[in-house]
Amino acid sequence: MVGDHSSKQYDHELEGIRSKVLLMGGMVETQFDEALNAFRVDNAQLADKVMADDQAVNQLEVQLDDACSHLIVRRQPTANDLRTVMATIKVITDLERVGDEASKIARTAKSLHERGLVSFNHYDIVRTISRATADMLHDALDAFARLDGKSALQIIAQDDEIDYEFRTILRNMITFMMEDPRTISAALDTLWVAKAIERIGDHAKNIAEYVIYVVEGRDIRHCKPAAVAAGKGAG
Amino acid sequence: MVGDHSSKQYDHELEGIRSKVLLMGGMVETQFDEALNAFRVDNAQLADKVMADDQAVNQLEVQLDDACSHLIVRRQPTANDLRTVMATIKVITDLERVGDEASKIARTAKSLHERGLVSFNHYDIVRTISRATADMLHDALDAFARLDGKSALQIIAQDDEIDYEFRTILRNMITFMMEDPRTISAALDTLWVAKAIERIGDHAKNIAEYVIYVVEGRDIRHCKPAAVAAGKGAG
Incomplete structure:
Protein backbone atom coordinates (compact mmCIF):
# COMPACT_ATOMS: atom_id res chain seq x y z
CA MET A 1 0.00 0.00 0.00
CA VAL A 2 2.90 2.34 0.64
CA GLY A 3 4.11 1.68 -2.90
CA ASP A 4 0.65 2.41 -4.23
CA HIS A 5 0.38 5.64 -2.28
CA SER A 6 3.87 6.68 -3.37
CA SER A 7 3.01 5.91 -6.99
CA LYS A 8 -0.14 8.06 -6.84
CA GLN A 9 1.85 10.87 -5.31
CA TYR A 10 4.39 10.44 -8.09
CA ASP A 11 1.71 10.61 -10.79
CA HIS A 12 0.25 13.71 -9.18
CA GLU A 13 3.60 15.52 -9.05
CA LEU A 14 4.48 14.47 -12.59
CA GLU A 15 1.15 15.81 -13.84
CA GLY A 16 1.95 19.12 -12.12
CA ILE A 17 5.25 19.30 -13.97
CA ARG A 18 3.68 18.34 -17.28
CA SER A 19 1.06 21.09 -16.91
CA LYS A 20 3.80 23.64 -16.33
CA VAL A 21 5.71 22.37 -19.36
CA LEU A 22 2.58 22.92 -21.44
CA LEU A 23 2.30 26.41 -19.95
CA MET A 24 5.91 27.01 -21.01
CA GLY A 25 4.97 25.66 -24.46
CA GLY A 26 2.14 28.20 -24.68
CA MET A 27 4.54 30.97 -23.70
CA VAL A 28 7.04 30.16 -26.45
CA GLU A 29 4.23 29.75 -29.00
CA THR A 30 3.12 33.28 -28.13
CA GLN A 31 6.72 34.53 -28.38
CA PHE A 32 7.05 32.97 -31.82
CA ASP A 33 3.71 34.39 -32.98
CA GLU A 34 4.49 37.88 -31.68
CA ALA A 35 8.02 37.84 -33.11
CA LEU A 36 6.60 37.10 -36.56
CA ASN A 37 4.03 39.86 -36.09
CA ALA A 38 6.79 42.30 -35.13
CA PHE A 39 8.63 41.25 -38.29
CA ARG A 40 5.50 41.55 -40.43
CA VAL A 41 4.24 44.96 -39.34
CA ASP A 42 7.67 46.40 -38.43
CA ASN A 43 6.79 46.91 -34.76
CA ALA A 44 9.81 47.57 -32.51
CA GLN A 45 7.73 47.68 -29.28
CA LEU A 46 6.35 44.22 -29.89
CA ALA A 47 9.87 42.98 -30.66
CA ASP A 48 11.02 44.37 -27.31
CA LYS A 49 8.18 42.55 -25.54
CA VAL A 50 9.18 39.21 -27.11
CA MET A 51 12.77 39.66 -25.90
CA ALA A 52 11.61 40.70 -22.42
CA ASP A 53 9.27 37.69 -22.20
CA ASP A 54 12.26 35.41 -22.74
CA GLN A 55 13.30 36.06 -19.13
CA ALA A 56 10.13 34.40 -17.83
CA VAL A 57 10.66 31.43 -20.14
CA ASN A 58 14.24 31.06 -18.95
CA GLN A 59 13.17 31.17 -15.31
CA LEU A 60 10.54 28.54 -15.96
CA GLU A 61 13.21 26.31 -17.53
CA VAL A 62 15.35 26.47 -14.38
CA GLN A 63 12.32 25.88 -12.12
CA THR A 78 10.88 2.92 -11.82
CA ALA A 79 12.60 2.67 -15.21
CA ASN A 80 9.26 3.18 -16.92
CA ASP A 81 8.31 6.27 -14.95
CA LEU A 82 11.79 7.69 -15.30
CA ARG A 83 11.46 7.61 -19.08
CA THR A 84 8.71 10.20 -18.87
CA VAL A 85 10.78 12.45 -16.60
CA MET A 86 13.85 12.18 -18.86
CA ALA A 87 11.76 13.04 -21.93
CA THR A 88 10.22 15.96 -20.04
CA ILE A 89 13.68 17.33 -19.17
CA LYS A 90 14.63 17.19 -22.86
CA VAL A 91 11.36 18.84 -23.94
CA ILE A 92 12.03 21.69 -21.50
CA THR A 93 15.45 22.29 -23.11
CA ASP A 94 13.91 22.37 -26.59
CA LEU A 95 11.18 24.80 -25.52
CA GLU A 96 13.75 27.14 -24.03
CA ARG A 97 15.63 27.10 -27.35
CA VAL A 98 12.39 27.91 -29.21
CA GLY A 99 12.15 30.99 -26.98
CA ASP A 100 15.74 31.88 -27.95
CA GLU A 101 14.97 31.59 -31.66
CA ALA A 102 11.81 33.71 -31.25
CA SER A 103 13.97 36.35 -29.53
CA LYS A 104 16.40 36.27 -32.44
CA ILE A 105 13.52 36.86 -34.87
CA ALA A 106 12.38 39.78 -32.70
CA ARG A 107 15.91 41.22 -32.58
CA THR A 108 16.17 41.06 -36.37
CA ALA A 109 12.72 42.64 -36.74
CA LYS A 110 13.82 45.50 -34.51
CA SER A 111 17.11 45.96 -36.33
CA LEU A 112 15.33 46.11 -39.70
CA HIS A 113 12.91 48.64 -38.23
CA GLU A 114 15.68 50.85 -36.87
CA ARG A 115 17.63 50.83 -40.10
CA GLY A 116 14.46 51.45 -42.15
CA LEU A 117 15.88 48.92 -44.54
CA VAL A 118 13.01 47.04 -45.99
CA SER A 119 12.81 47.40 -49.73
CA PHE A 120 10.79 44.25 -50.46
CA ASN A 121 7.94 42.37 -48.81
CA HIS A 122 10.15 40.46 -46.40
CA TYR A 123 7.30 38.90 -44.42
CA ASP A 124 5.77 37.42 -47.56
CA ILE A 125 8.97 35.45 -48.08
CA VAL A 126 8.72 33.63 -44.75
CA ARG A 127 4.91 33.40 -44.60
CA THR A 128 4.60 29.78 -45.75
CA ILE A 129 7.44 28.45 -43.59
CA SER A 130 6.09 30.40 -40.59
CA ARG A 131 2.63 28.90 -40.82
CA ALA A 132 3.89 25.37 -41.33
CA THR A 133 6.29 25.70 -38.39
CA ALA A 134 3.72 27.28 -36.04
CA ASP A 135 1.35 24.39 -36.83
CA MET A 136 4.12 21.86 -36.28
CA LEU A 137 5.07 23.34 -32.90
CA HIS A 138 1.43 23.45 -31.82
CA ASP A 139 0.86 19.85 -32.90
CA ALA A 140 4.04 18.70 -31.11
CA LEU A 141 2.87 20.28 -27.83
CA ASP A 142 -0.54 18.73 -28.36
CA ALA A 143 1.02 15.29 -28.93
CA PHE A 144 3.08 15.79 -25.75
CA ALA A 145 -0.07 16.75 -23.79
CA ARG A 146 -1.98 13.69 -25.00
CA LEU A 147 1.09 11.43 -25.30
CA ASP A 148 -0.10 10.67 -28.80
CA GLY A 149 2.57 8.64 -30.60
CA LYS A 150 0.67 8.44 -33.87
CA SER A 151 0.39 12.18 -34.37
CA ALA A 152 4.02 12.53 -33.18
CA LEU A 153 5.05 10.38 -36.15
CA GLN A 154 3.19 12.67 -38.54
CA ILE A 155 4.90 15.73 -37.04
CA ILE A 156 8.34 14.23 -37.63
CA ALA A 157 7.51 13.76 -41.31
CA GLN A 158 6.55 17.46 -41.58
CA ASP A 159 10.10 18.58 -40.84
CA ASP A 160 11.20 17.65 -44.37
CA GLU A 161 8.69 20.11 -45.82
CA ILE A 162 10.09 22.87 -43.65
CA ASP A 163 13.64 22.12 -44.73
CA TYR A 164 12.50 22.11 -48.36
CA GLU A 165 10.77 25.45 -47.84
CA PHE A 166 13.93 26.90 -46.29
CA ARG A 167 16.03 25.87 -49.28
CA THR A 168 13.48 27.51 -51.60
CA ILE A 169 13.75 30.74 -49.63
CA LEU A 170 17.54 30.56 -49.79
CA ARG A 171 17.48 30.23 -53.60
CA ASN A 172 15.01 33.10 -53.93
CA MET A 173 17.07 35.37 -51.70
CA ILE A 174 20.24 34.65 -53.70
CA THR A 175 18.44 35.65 -56.91
CA PHE A 176 17.16 38.78 -55.19
CA MET A 177 20.58 39.83 -53.95
CA MET A 178 22.22 39.23 -57.31
CA GLU A 179 19.61 41.27 -59.13
CA ASP A 180 19.87 44.19 -56.73
CA PRO A 181 22.89 44.26 -54.41
CA ARG A 182 21.30 47.10 -52.41
CA THR A 183 18.92 44.51 -50.96
CA ILE A 184 21.75 42.33 -49.58
CA SER A 185 21.57 43.49 -46.00
CA ALA A 186 17.78 43.17 -45.71
CA ALA A 187 17.81 39.87 -47.61
CA LEU A 188 20.36 38.46 -45.15
CA ASP A 189 18.18 39.52 -42.23
CA THR A 190 15.24 37.76 -43.85
CA LEU A 191 17.42 34.68 -44.25
CA TRP A 192 18.35 34.75 -40.55
CA VAL A 193 14.66 34.90 -39.70
CA ALA A 194 13.95 31.95 -42.01
CA LYS A 195 16.82 30.04 -40.40
CA ALA A 196 15.44 30.70 -36.90
CA ILE A 197 12.03 29.45 -38.04
CA GLU A 198 13.59 26.31 -39.51
CA ARG A 199 15.31 25.68 -36.17
CA ILE A 200 12.00 26.01 -34.35
CA GLY A 201 10.79 23.25 -36.68
CA ASP A 202 13.78 21.13 -35.57
CA HIS A 203 12.83 21.64 -31.93
CA ALA A 204 9.22 20.68 -32.64
CA LYS A 205 10.54 17.52 -34.30
CA ASN A 206 12.68 16.77 -31.23
CA ILE A 207 9.62 17.14 -28.98
CA ALA A 208 7.68 14.71 -31.18
CA GLU A 209 10.56 12.22 -30.93
CA TYR A 210 10.49 12.40 -27.13
CA VAL A 211 6.74 11.71 -27.19
CA ILE A 212 7.41 8.50 -29.12
CA TYR A 213 10.18 7.62 -26.67
CA VAL A 214 7.68 7.88 -23.80
CA VAL A 215 4.80 6.15 -25.55
CA GLU A 216 6.61 3.33 -27.27
CA GLY A 217 9.73 3.07 -25.17
CA ARG A 218 12.01 3.23 -28.16
CA ASP A 219 14.50 5.88 -29.00
CA ILE A 220 13.91 7.01 -32.56
CA ARG A 221 16.36 9.88 -32.59
CA HIS A 222 18.76 9.54 -35.51
CA CYS A 223 16.59 6.99 -37.33
CA LYS A 224 15.69 7.24 -41.00
CA PRO A 225 11.97 8.05 -41.46
CA ALA A 226 11.33 4.62 -43.06
CA ALA A 227 12.82 2.85 -40.03
CA VAL A 228 10.71 5.00 -37.70
CA ALA A 229 7.49 4.13 -39.52
CA ALA A 230 8.48 0.45 -39.51
CA GLY A 231 8.79 0.54 -35.74
CA LYS A 232 12.57 0.28 -35.38
CA GLY A 233 14.57 2.15 -32.75
CA ALA A 234 18.08 3.59 -32.98
CA GLY A 235 21.02 1.31 -32.51
CA MET B 1 27.88 -0.42 5.15
CA VAL B 2 25.39 -1.30 2.41
CA GLY B 3 24.95 2.41 1.77
CA ASP B 4 28.70 2.84 1.56
CA HIS B 5 29.05 -0.06 -0.84
CA SER B 6 26.20 1.24 -2.97
CA SER B 7 27.75 4.70 -3.02
CA LYS B 8 31.10 3.32 -4.21
CA GLN B 9 29.35 1.35 -6.92
CA TYR B 10 27.52 4.54 -7.89
CA ASP B 11 30.78 6.50 -8.11
CA HIS B 12 32.32 3.74 -10.19
CA GLU B 13 29.42 3.64 -12.66
CA LEU B 14 29.27 7.43 -12.87
CA GLU B 15 33.00 7.57 -13.65
CA GLY B 16 32.42 5.04 -16.45
CA ILE B 17 29.75 7.29 -17.94
CA ARG B 18 31.90 10.41 -17.56
CA SER B 19 34.80 8.69 -19.39
CA LYS B 20 32.50 7.83 -22.27
CA VAL B 21 31.20 11.41 -22.39
CA LEU B 22 34.80 12.59 -22.72
CA LEU B 23 35.32 10.04 -25.46
CA MET B 24 32.27 11.48 -27.20
CA GLY B 25 33.77 14.95 -26.66
CA GLY B 26 36.98 13.82 -28.38
CA MET B 27 34.95 12.46 -31.29
CA VAL B 28 33.10 15.73 -31.91
CA GLU B 29 36.33 17.73 -31.53
CA THR B 30 37.80 15.58 -34.32
CA GLN B 31 34.67 16.05 -36.42
CA PHE B 32 34.93 19.82 -35.99
CA ASP B 33 38.65 19.84 -36.81
CA GLU B 34 38.21 17.65 -39.89
CA ALA B 35 35.20 19.62 -41.11
CA LEU B 36 37.27 22.81 -41.00
CA ASN B 37 40.09 21.04 -42.82
CA ALA B 38 37.68 19.86 -45.50
CA PHE B 39 36.52 23.46 -45.85
CA ARG B 40 40.08 24.79 -45.92
CA VAL B 41 41.62 22.45 -48.50
CA ASP B 42 38.40 21.77 -50.43
CA ASN B 43 38.41 18.03 -49.67
CA ALA B 44 35.11 16.27 -50.41
CA GLN B 45 36.31 12.87 -49.14
CA LEU B 46 37.15 14.28 -45.73
CA ALA B 47 33.76 16.03 -45.67
CA ASP B 48 32.09 12.67 -46.33
CA LYS B 49 34.03 11.11 -43.46
CA VAL B 50 32.86 13.82 -41.03
CA MET B 51 29.24 13.22 -42.00
CA ALA B 52 29.65 9.42 -41.73
CA ASP B 53 31.28 9.77 -38.29
CA ASP B 54 28.17 11.53 -37.06
CA GLN B 55 26.39 8.16 -36.93
CA ALA B 56 28.79 6.91 -34.26
CA VAL B 57 28.33 10.11 -32.25
CA ASN B 58 24.55 9.77 -32.47
CA GLN B 59 24.69 6.16 -31.31
CA LEU B 60 26.88 7.13 -28.39
CA GLU B 61 24.33 9.79 -27.39
CA VAL B 62 21.54 7.21 -27.22
CA GLN B 63 23.75 4.73 -25.30
CA THR B 78 20.91 11.60 -3.55
CA ALA B 79 20.08 15.15 -4.67
CA ASN B 80 23.76 15.97 -4.77
CA ASP B 81 24.73 12.97 -6.87
CA LEU B 82 21.76 13.46 -9.15
CA ARG B 83 22.99 16.95 -10.03
CA THR B 84 26.03 15.41 -11.71
CA VAL B 85 23.90 12.95 -13.68
CA MET B 86 21.49 15.69 -14.79
CA ALA B 87 24.39 17.89 -15.91
CA THR B 88 25.92 14.91 -17.74
CA ILE B 89 22.66 14.29 -19.62
CA LYS B 90 22.64 17.93 -20.75
CA VAL B 91 26.33 17.82 -21.76
CA ILE B 92 25.60 14.75 -23.91
CA THR B 93 22.85 16.66 -25.76
CA ASP B 94 25.19 19.60 -26.40
CA LEU B 95 27.96 17.34 -27.69
CA GLU B 96 25.57 15.65 -30.09
CA ARG B 97 24.59 19.09 -31.43
CA VAL B 98 28.29 19.99 -31.89
CA GLY B 99 28.51 16.88 -34.08
CA ASP B 100 25.49 18.14 -36.06
CA GLU B 101 27.10 21.53 -36.62
CA ALA B 102 30.39 19.90 -37.71
CA SER B 103 28.39 17.84 -40.21
CA LYS B 104 26.77 21.02 -41.53
CA ILE B 105 30.22 22.56 -42.03
CA ALA B 106 31.30 19.40 -43.88
CA ARG B 107 28.18 19.46 -46.07
CA THR B 108 28.83 23.09 -47.01
CA ALA B 109 32.49 22.30 -47.73
CA LYS B 110 31.41 19.51 -50.06
CA SER B 111 28.81 21.65 -51.78
CA LEU B 112 31.38 24.42 -52.40
CA HIS B 113 33.77 21.81 -53.76
CA GLU B 114 31.19 20.34 -56.14
CA ARG B 115 30.13 23.69 -57.49
CA GLY B 116 33.77 24.81 -57.83
CA LEU B 117 32.55 28.11 -56.48
CA VAL B 118 35.32 29.53 -54.42
CA SER B 119 36.49 32.86 -55.72
CA PHE B 120 38.05 34.20 -52.49
CA ASN B 121 39.99 32.76 -49.60
CA HIS B 122 36.94 31.54 -47.71
CA TYR B 123 38.86 29.68 -45.01
CA ASP B 124 40.82 32.77 -44.12
CA ILE B 125 37.57 34.49 -43.21
CA VAL B 126 36.66 31.93 -40.56
CA ARG B 127 40.20 31.16 -39.35
CA THR B 128 40.13 33.35 -36.23
CA ILE B 129 36.65 32.30 -35.10
CA SER B 130 37.56 28.64 -35.77
CA ARG B 131 40.62 28.69 -33.59
CA ALA B 132 38.91 30.54 -30.75
CA THR B 133 35.97 28.13 -30.85
CA ALA B 134 38.11 24.98 -31.03
CA ASP B 135 40.04 26.21 -27.97
CA MET B 136 36.81 27.02 -26.16
CA LEU B 137 35.33 23.57 -26.83
CA HIS B 138 38.54 21.87 -25.76
CA ASP B 139 38.70 23.93 -22.57
CA ALA B 140 35.04 23.21 -21.80
CA LEU B 141 35.63 19.45 -22.06
CA ASP B 142 38.71 19.81 -19.93
CA ALA B 143 36.75 21.73 -17.28
CA PHE B 144 34.09 18.99 -17.38
CA ALA B 145 36.77 16.29 -16.96
CA ARG B 146 38.35 18.05 -13.98
CA LEU B 147 35.08 19.62 -12.70
CA ASP B 148 36.96 22.91 -12.67
CA GLY B 149 34.50 25.71 -11.93
CA LYS B 150 37.08 28.46 -12.18
CA SER B 151 38.13 27.68 -15.71
CA ALA B 152 34.47 27.12 -16.61
CA LEU B 153 33.81 30.75 -15.68
CA GLN B 154 36.60 31.90 -18.02
CA ILE B 155 35.16 29.83 -20.87
CA ILE B 156 31.75 31.48 -20.48
CA ALA B 157 33.36 34.90 -20.86
CA GLN B 158 35.02 33.80 -24.13
CA ASP B 159 31.66 33.38 -25.85
CA ASP B 160 31.31 37.16 -26.23
CA GLU B 161 34.50 37.27 -28.29
CA ILE B 162 33.13 34.61 -30.60
CA ASP B 163 29.88 36.50 -31.07
CA TYR B 164 31.87 39.68 -31.78
CA GLU B 165 33.99 37.80 -34.31
CA PHE B 166 30.87 36.47 -36.00
CA ARG B 167 29.42 39.98 -36.39
CA THR B 168 32.72 41.12 -37.92
CA ILE B 169 32.56 38.29 -40.46
CA LEU B 170 28.96 39.20 -41.27
CA ARG B 171 29.90 42.83 -41.99
CA ASN B 172 32.86 41.77 -44.14
CA MET B 173 30.75 39.35 -46.14
CA ILE B 174 28.11 42.00 -46.80
CA THR B 175 30.79 44.33 -48.17
CA PHE B 176 32.14 41.49 -50.28
CA MET B 177 28.77 40.62 -51.76
CA MET B 178 27.93 44.24 -52.53
CA GLU B 179 31.25 44.80 -54.29
CA ASP B 180 30.94 41.69 -56.41
CA PRO B 181 27.49 40.05 -56.58
CA ARG B 182 29.02 37.00 -58.28
CA THR B 183 30.47 36.04 -54.89
CA ILE B 184 27.04 35.98 -53.20
CA SER B 185 26.50 32.24 -53.23
CA ALA B 186 30.00 31.39 -51.94
CA ALA B 187 29.84 34.22 -49.39
CA LEU B 188 26.56 32.86 -48.06
CA ASP B 189 28.09 29.40 -47.69
CA THR B 190 30.98 30.95 -45.77
CA LEU B 191 28.43 32.70 -43.55
CA TRP B 192 26.64 29.40 -42.84
CA VAL B 193 29.97 27.90 -41.83
CA ALA B 194 30.69 30.86 -39.54
CA LYS B 195 27.20 30.49 -38.04
CA ALA B 196 27.78 26.78 -37.35
CA ILE B 197 31.09 27.63 -35.66
CA GLU B 198 29.40 30.29 -33.53
CA ARG B 199 26.81 27.70 -32.47
CA ILE B 200 29.58 25.31 -31.45
CA GLY B 201 30.81 28.13 -29.21
CA ASP B 202 27.31 28.33 -27.69
CA HIS B 203 27.40 24.61 -26.93
CA ALA B 204 30.86 24.93 -25.33
CA LYS B 205 29.43 27.72 -23.17
CA ASN B 206 26.49 25.50 -22.17
CA ILE B 207 28.91 22.75 -21.13
CA ALA B 208 30.87 25.22 -19.00
CA GLU B 209 27.62 26.31 -17.33
CA TYR B 210 26.78 22.72 -16.44
CA VAL B 211 30.24 22.31 -14.88
CA ILE B 212 29.50 25.26 -12.60
CA TYR B 213 26.09 23.77 -11.79
CA VAL B 214 27.81 20.57 -10.63
CA VAL B 215 30.66 22.24 -8.79
CA GLU B 216 28.86 25.07 -7.10
CA GLY B 217 25.32 23.76 -7.05
CA ARG B 218 23.92 26.91 -8.58
CA ASP B 219 22.23 27.29 -11.89
CA ILE B 220 23.89 30.12 -13.78
CA ARG B 221 22.08 29.69 -17.05
CA HIS B 222 20.46 32.93 -18.14
CA CYS B 223 22.54 35.07 -15.75
CA LYS B 224 24.34 38.23 -16.77
CA PRO B 225 28.14 37.72 -16.74
CA ALA B 226 28.54 40.18 -13.83
CA ALA B 227 26.05 38.21 -11.72
CA VAL B 228 27.88 34.99 -12.55
CA ALA B 229 31.21 36.37 -11.44
CA ALA B 230 29.60 37.74 -8.27
CA GLY B 231 28.39 34.25 -7.37
CA LYS B 232 24.68 34.70 -7.98
CA GLY B 233 22.47 31.99 -9.48
CA ALA B 234 19.45 32.36 -11.76
CA GLY B 235 16.08 33.18 -10.29
Missing part, protein backbone atom coordinates in the same frame (compact mmCIF):
# COMPACT_ATOMS: atom_id res chain seq x y z
CA LEU A 64 11.09 22.92 -14.13
CA ASP A 65 14.53 21.29 -14.26
CA ASP A 66 14.61 21.61 -10.48
CA ALA A 67 11.14 20.13 -10.11
CA CYS A 68 12.18 17.14 -12.24
CA SER A 69 15.27 16.58 -10.08
CA HIS A 70 13.24 16.75 -6.88
CA LEU A 71 10.71 14.32 -8.27
CA ILE A 72 13.44 11.80 -9.09
CA VAL A 73 15.15 12.09 -5.70
CA ARG A 74 11.98 11.99 -3.61
CA ARG A 75 9.92 9.46 -5.55
CA GLN A 76 12.66 7.20 -6.91
CA PRO A 77 10.78 6.29 -10.08
CA LEU B 64 24.88 7.35 -22.79
CA ASP B 65 21.36 8.62 -22.17
CA ASP B 66 20.39 5.01 -21.47
CA ALA B 67 23.34 4.51 -19.12
CA CYS B 68 22.34 7.64 -17.17
CA SER B 69 18.75 6.37 -16.84
CA HIS B 70 19.91 2.98 -15.63
CA LEU B 71 22.24 4.59 -13.12
CA ILE B 72 19.40 6.66 -11.68
CA VAL B 73 16.98 3.72 -11.43
CA ARG B 74 19.45 1.23 -10.00
CA ARG B 75 21.44 3.49 -7.66
CA GLN B 76 18.75 5.99 -6.61
CA PRO B 77 21.17 8.88 -6.18
